[in-house]
Amino acid sequence: MLVDWLSLGSIYALLAVGFVIIFKSTQVLNFAHGALAALGAFLVASMATILQIPGRWMGSAPVWLKWTSSALVALAAAALIGLILERLFIRPMLGEGLFSVAIVTLGLDIVIRTVSNDFMGTNPRPLGFPGGTASLDLGWVVIPWNVVVSVIVTLVAVVLIATFFLSRTGVAMRATAFDQEAARAQGINVGRIFSLAWAIGSVMAAVAGIFLSVFPRRSTGVDTATAFLAFAAFPAIILGGLDSIVGAVVGGYAIGLAQAAVTEFLSNNPSFAFLGSGFGGVVPYVLMLLVLLIKPYGLFGTEEIRRV
Amino acid sequence: MSRLLTRSTENRRAERDYENLLVVDDVRLAFGGVTAIDGVSFHVDDGELYAIIGPNGAGKTSIFNCLNQVYHPDEGDIRWKGKTVLGLKPNQTAELGMARTFQNIALFPHMNVVENILTGRHIRMDQTWWQGALWLGKGRRDEFENREVVEDIIDFLEIERWRKQPVGMLPYGIQKRVELGRALAMDPDLLLLDEPVAGMNLEETEDMARFILDIRDELGIAIILVEHDMGLVMDIADRVMVVDFGRKISEGVPEVVQNDPEVIKAYLGET
Numbered sequence: 098m099l100v101d102w103l104s105l106g107s108i109y110a111l112l113a114v115g116f117v118i119i120f121k122s123t124q125v126l127n128f129a130h131g132a133l134a135a136l137g138a139f140l141v142a143s144m145a146t147i148l149q150i151p152g153r154w155m156g157s158a159p160v161w162l163k164w165t166s167s168a169l170v171a172l173a174a175a176a177l178i179g180l181i182l183e184r185l186f187i188r189p190m191l192g193e194g195l196f197s198v199a200i201v202t203l204g205l206d207i208v209i210r211t212v213s214n215d216f217m218g219t220n221p222r223p224l225g226f227p228g229g230t231a232s233l234d235l236g237w238v239v240i241p242w243n244v245v246v247s248v249i250v251t252l253v254a255v256v257l258i259a260t261f262f263l264s265r266t267g268v269a270m271r272a273t274a275f276d277q278e279a280a281r282a283q284g285i286n287v288g289r290i291f292s293l294a295w296a297i298g299s300v301m302a303a304v305a306g307i308f309l310s311v312f313p314r315r316s317t318g319v320d321t322a323t324a325f326l327a328f329a330a331f332p333a334i335i336l337g338g339l340d341s342i343v344g345a346v347v348g349g350y351a352i353g354l355a356q357a358a359v360t361e362f363l364s365n366n367p368s369f370a371f372l373g374s375g376f377g378g379v380v381p382y383v384l385m386l387l388v389l390l391i392k393p394y395g396l397f398g399t400e401e402i403r404r405v
Numbered sequence: 406m407s408r409l410l411t412r413s414t415e416n417r418r419a420e421r422d423y424e425n426l427l428v429v430d431d432v433r434l435a436f437g438g439v440t441a442i443d444g445v446s447f448h449v450d451d452g453e454l455y456a457i458i459g460p461n462g463a464g465k466t467s468i469f470n471c472l473n474q475v476y477h478p479d480e481g482d483i484r485w486k487g488k489t490v491l492g493l494k495p496n497q498t499a500e501l502g503m504a505r506t507f508q509n510i511a512l513f514p515h516m517n518v519v520e521n522i523l524t525g526r527h528i529r530m531d532q533t534w535w536q537g538a539l540w541l542g543k544g545r546r547d548e549f550e551n552r553e554v555v556e557d558i559i560d561f562l563e564i565e566r567w568r569k570q571p572v573g574m575l576p577y578g579i580q581k582r583v584e585l586g587r588a589l590a591m592d593p594d595l596l597l598l599d600e601p602v603a604g605m606n607l608e609e610t611e612d613m614a615r616f617i618l619d620i621r622d623e624l625g626i627a628i629i630l631v632e633h634d635m636g637l638v639m640d641i642a643d644r645v646m647v648v649d650f651g652r653k654i655s656e657g658v659p660e661v662v663q664n665d666p667e668v669i670k671a672y673l674g675e676t
């Protein structure tokens with residue numbers, strides 16, 4: 098169960114952090130985030146196993162080095178895709194309401210899923226993650242290495258992003274999200290802020306997509322259901338409070354814990370079978386609703402501050 | 406104040422290779438059928454405190470919006486240090502050295518005082534986004550240096566006790582001061598202040614007048630001060646322009662403008 102918790106939690110936290118970056122800096126609710134995660138994973142599958150870029154030119158380099166290089170190429174491609182999407186579909190909506198832009202991202206979600214599903218076909222595409230099934234044996238618990246890696250990646254990403262939001266560009270991003278005209282009056286290039294936010298957000302989505310696809314318990318690769326599975330991160334985002342990086346992480350691991358615990362409990366207690374076998378998947382939404390009843394802005398969200 | 410004085414008045418003068426800091430040449434701007442600015446010309450020099458007054462709707466804020474290119478004039482030219490600014494974006498005019506405050510305070514209310522003023526340092530900071538995230542070496546040094554400038558500004562404006570508070574929660578008069586601080590943080594050559602004392606009581610107004618005079622006298626920054634009533638302006642401005650219905654109806658030193666029959670007529674007509 099610990100393993101389930103950590104792997105689910107890391108995935109949700111990473112997805113939530115990527116979503117929060119885009120929202121926090123551009124005030125856009127990006128409903129295409131799950132689709133971008135699946136697309137990112139598919140890019141890794143393409144680079145690492147299908148096209149073997151850049152592995153095919155690397156001769157007898159070790160497998161892990163080839164895989165890491167492919168992953169980096171795929172992440173760069175994900176960043177580029179984020180940049181292009183922002184430029185083509187989000188930038189023209191600058192200044193429109195939150196709601197209209199959210200509708201555009203819903204459209205993007207459908208388009209990205211349809212296109213990447215066409216490429217993927219019906220079979221799962223393995224990512225060729227070289228970690229395999231090796232595990233870290235702590236004595237009292239055995240954790241697969243890829244779960245360890247996912248937790249480390251999540252924590253490193255979170256620390257970097259938290260310091261980023263305190264630095265020059267991060268402060269400019271938060272300013273831009275609130276008031277573009279006032280941000281411009283400070284010399285902030287709002288267009289560049291949007292580009293950067295979408296590039297970083299898309300990379301974060303792709304990283305989450307990798308983990309979403311490699312955990313051996315879940316599936317053998319990225320497939321047409323991956324984007325759908327990513328959707329379960331939304332309760333984590335809302336639970337944490339939309340604009341809080343800390344909230345995204347706490348929300349991610351909290352939802353992961355609840356889901357893993359309930360699933361475990363149900364499998365040990367057949368008398369609750371009436372709840373249905375997929376009940377674990379519903380838990381995130383139930384938890385989200387309970388928290389929102391008590392704290393409408395989520396656990397760490399900024400309460401609306403009215404302009405004077 | 407010392408670190409704030411990155412360039413003294415003398416330095417500003419020494420850099421000069423232009424006639425007037427800002428020249429506005431026969432600018433016109435209309436919104437549909439409404440003429441907001443109807444052929445206005447004026448100039449502002451380095452270190453000068455220039456005031457624009459006129460009744461509500463006279464076109465004062467629209468003039469500001471043309472200066473920093475939020476609006477693009479239909480006709481006429483605006484030259485900054487001898488070069489036209491037409492076609493630039495507001496963030497580019499900011500980088501050239503024009504800082505502004507807004508008539509309806511445009512702070513970032515969820516951010517605290519330090520962070521708000523720090524946004525003004527944006528163009529003066531020297532770090533890439535990833536250097537900021539890594540919080541090492543150059544990025545960190547740059548961050549510290551600029552945060553010190555922010556602290557100097559906070560001292561200067563006497564707002565220490567609100568440093569860490571979200572500005573949306575602060576009293577109106579303090580918010581106006583924070584906004585002035587944010588503009589000052591840009592280390593500009595020209596400050597555009599849109600009704601900085603509107604809605605303030607007498608004490609707050611006097612404080613603000615003192616800050617404005619200090620900025621001109623100690624920092625040598627030129628200021629355009631927009632106000633809708635004459636009170637403050639006539640006491641502190643070097644020169645005054647009066648606009649009404651988008652037209653310049655008078656210009657000169659305060660004593661002359663105050664006694665101009667056109668001005669008296671416009672102001673009596675309003676009330």
Ligand SMILES: Nc1ncnc2c1ncn2[C@@H]1O[C@H](COP(=O)(O)OP(=O)(O)O)[C@@H](O)[C@H]1O
Pocket residue numbers: 436439440441459460461462463464465466467468
């Ligand atoms: N964005 C805008 N769209 C339409 N009309 C505007 C706009 N901005 C200003 N105006 C009009 O231009 C005129 C001048 O407004 P403004 O510059 O705000 O005056 P002031 O600042 O002197 O009170 C007013 O008639 C106002 O309604």
Ligand SMILES: [Mg+2]
Pocket residue numbers: 465466467508
């Ligand atoms: Mg006005």
